[in-house]
Amino acid sequence: MIVSVLGHSAGVGSMAAISCLRIDTSTLLDCGSGVETLQENSLLAVERILLTHSHFDHCGGLPALLTCHAEHGGRGITVHTQQETIDELKAGLLAEPANQHLLGALDPQGQPLLRFEAIEVGDAIPLSDGMATALPAQHIVPAVGWVIEGPWRALAYTGDSALCPAFWHWAANVPSLSDIICTITSSNTELDHAKAEGLMTPGALLSMLEVIPPGVQIWINNLDGAEREQALAEMKLIAPPNLNIAQLQLSSVIDL
Numbered sequence: 663m664i665v666s667v668l669g670h671s672a673g674v675g676s677m678a679a680i681s682c683l684r685i686d687t688s689t690l691l692d693c694g695s696g697v698e699t700l701q702e703n704s705l706l707a708v709e710r711i712l713l714t715h716s717h718f719d720h721c722g723g724l725p726a727l728l729t730c731h732a733e734h735g736g737r738g739i740t741v742h743t744q745q746e747t748i749d750e751l752k753a754g755l756l757a758e759p760a761n762q763h764l765l766g767a768l769d770p771q772g773q774p775l776l777r778f779e780a781i782e783v784g785d786a787i788p789l790s791d792g793m794a795t796a797l798p799a800q801h802i803v804p805a806v807g808w809v810i811e812g813p814w815r816a817l818a819y820t821g822d823s824a825l826c827p828a829f830w831h832w833a834a835n836v837p838s839l840s841d842i843i844c845t846i847t848s849s850n851t852e853l854d855h856a857k858a859e860g861l862m863t864p865g866a867l868l869s870m871l872e873v874i875p876p877g878v879q880i881w882i883n884n885l886d887g888a889e890r891e892q893a894l895a896e897m898k899l900i901a902p903p904n905l906n907i908a909q910l911q912l913s914s915v916i917d918l
């Protein structure tokens with residue numbers, strides 16, 4: 663199972679490719695604007711989205727993806743997320759005039775092009791070569807993280823979250839855990855701002871790193887601009903020496 667990075671930046675409104683990971687060819691983990699880097703054939707191969715929450719930087723690529731399926735006879739998309747997030751999508755992104763038609767669009771078999779499957783923390787979704795399980799998260803809107811278990815290894819993804827000990831303990835108990843993608847948007851100097859926004863800082867992560875087994879690769883994503891160097895330096899200072907910490911790159915590929 664191959665996880666590739668289509669978008670890893672914060673910064674809504676920037677030209678950066680935003681929050682989107684692809685698992686093999688059929689599954690997306692969040693659907694920010696990074697999905698728009700895919701060619702038409704790759705967009706049509708997407709069958710499902712594992713969505714962490716309703717903020718635009720994590721779901722803003724959904725209309726372009728659905729439009730491609732609608733225009734080229736695609737089989738449509740199933741979105742797996744919490745009921746609260748489904749409700750927020752319907753009242754927000756999909757209620758915008760340019761997107762309203764997508765809710766009623768049909769695939770060639772007459773089935774809805776956009777299908778929702780409500781999940782709760784702990785629910786597991788079978789993938790073609792493994793399993794995805796929803797994990798707890800702590801954000802300013804309802805949110806989940808995910809753990810993706812492949813044939814050999816497992817990747818945990820925080821999504822946007824403040825310090826959520828339940829996520830880290832859950833991930834640490836996955837026997838094949840090899841990688842964690844952790845969203846850190848602020849350096850320690852932005853602690854109050856991060857708390858207000860339901861986001862993680864390097865300092866907040868310190869206590870949780872102690873529960874992670876040795877050798878696990880920690881990938882930091884969503885760092886933008888001036889925050890990047892400072893937050894990465896803070897991370898490397900505080901981290902136990904047996905953990906590998908690196909910045910997630912657009913070219914990063916994680917083989918599970």
Ligand SMILES: [Zn+2]
Pocket residue numbers: 715717801822
């Ligand atoms: Zn968010």
